Amino acid sequence: MNIVNIDYIFKITVLGDVYTGKTTLIDQLKYPSSKSIEEKYLSTVGVEYQTVVMEDGTDENKIIKLGIWDTSGDEIFAGILETYYHNVSGIVAVFSRDKIDSFKNVIQKIKYFRERYGNTPQILLIQNKNDLEHKISKEEIDEVIRKYNCLYFSCNSLTGENVFQAFDSLKNSIYQSFLSSGLENKFPGITILHKDFPKDRSYYSCWDFLW
Numbered sequence: 001m002n003i004v005n006i007d008y009i010f011k012i013t014v015l016g017d018v019y020t021g022k023t024t025l026i027d028q029l030k031y032p033s034s035k036s037i038e039e040k041y042l043s044t045v046g047v048e049y050q051t052v053v054m055e056d057g058t059d060e061n062k063i064i065k066l067g068i069w070d071t072s073g074d075e076i077f078a079g080i081l082e083t084y085y086h087n088v089s090g091i092v093a094v095f096s097r098d099k100i101d102s103f104k105n106v107i108q109k110i111k112y113f114r115e116r117y118g119n120t121p122q123i124l125l126i127q128n129k130n131d132l133e134h135k136i137s138k139e140e141i142d143e144v145i146r147k148y149n150c151l152y153f154s155c156n157s158l159t160g161e162n163v164f165q166a167f168d169s170l171k172n173s174i175y176q177s178f179l180s181s182g183l184e185n186k187f188p189g190i191t192i193l194h195k196d197f198p199k200d201r202s203y204y205s206c207w208d209f210l211w
């Protein structure tokens with residue numbers, strides 16, 4: 001049996017309009033395969049939680065668990081979703097390339113998020129469905145990236161194009177920001193599971209793993 005010791009948990013929230021492909025993106029990240037993911041739509045009700053384990057990408061060989069909150073894009077849930085913006089290390093903001101409104105709405109969410117939570121959390125902007133008609137110009141996207149200091153990838157979550165690269169880049173950016181901050185246990189959205197913690201799992205509360 002392979003026992004993997006997790007060093008850090010990064011809390012990440014995925015947001016964006018309904019039908020932009022948020023859940024499919026996470027499915028691709030979790031279950032990468034050479035085959036395309038089946039095209040199906042099962043709207044997320046409120047919020048769902050997924051985890052993905054990655055390496056830190058440096059010589060330190062730390063193991064990072066991404067605790068990903070997949071939120072519904074339905075405005076009916078807007079009231080409860082605020083909780084999932086709070087104390088995150090990263091946001092994945094998704095719009096669909098063929099829907100101008102999804103781009104406008106995601107900009108509003110990013111703006112709100114930056115104004116409320118400042119510059120420490122990393123933001124990954126994803127243009128999804130890059131197989132569909134292009135309705136948003138590169139200049140418009142570049143302006144958002146510059147203004148709100150975002151990472152950016154154009155993805156196809158049905159084929160998996162750029163999906164791993166996008167989340168890997170977000171994870172690296174969070175980790176670098178954490179290392180250079182010197183904040184240790186106080187870094188928003190990161191739980192440190194020290195190697196010298198007792199291995200007895202009963203030591204941890206469930207919140208240590210979620211938050």
Ligand SMILES: Nc1nc2c(ncn2[C@@H]2O[C@H](COP(=O)(O)OP(=O)(O)OP(=O)(O)O)[C@@H](O)[C@H]2O)c(=O)[nH]1
Binds near residue numbers: 024038039074155
């Ligand atoms: N053409 C195309 N379709 C996609 C892509 N990614 C997802 N889809 C489809 O878009 C639809 C919506 O995908 P979901 O991942 O459920 O969307 P969501 O953003 O999670 O939606 P909510 O949970 O309702 O907020 C599904 O039918 C997917 O198969 C893509 O890259 N290209």
Ligand SMILES: [Mg+2]
Binds near residue numbers: 023072
């Ligand atoms: Mg969903």
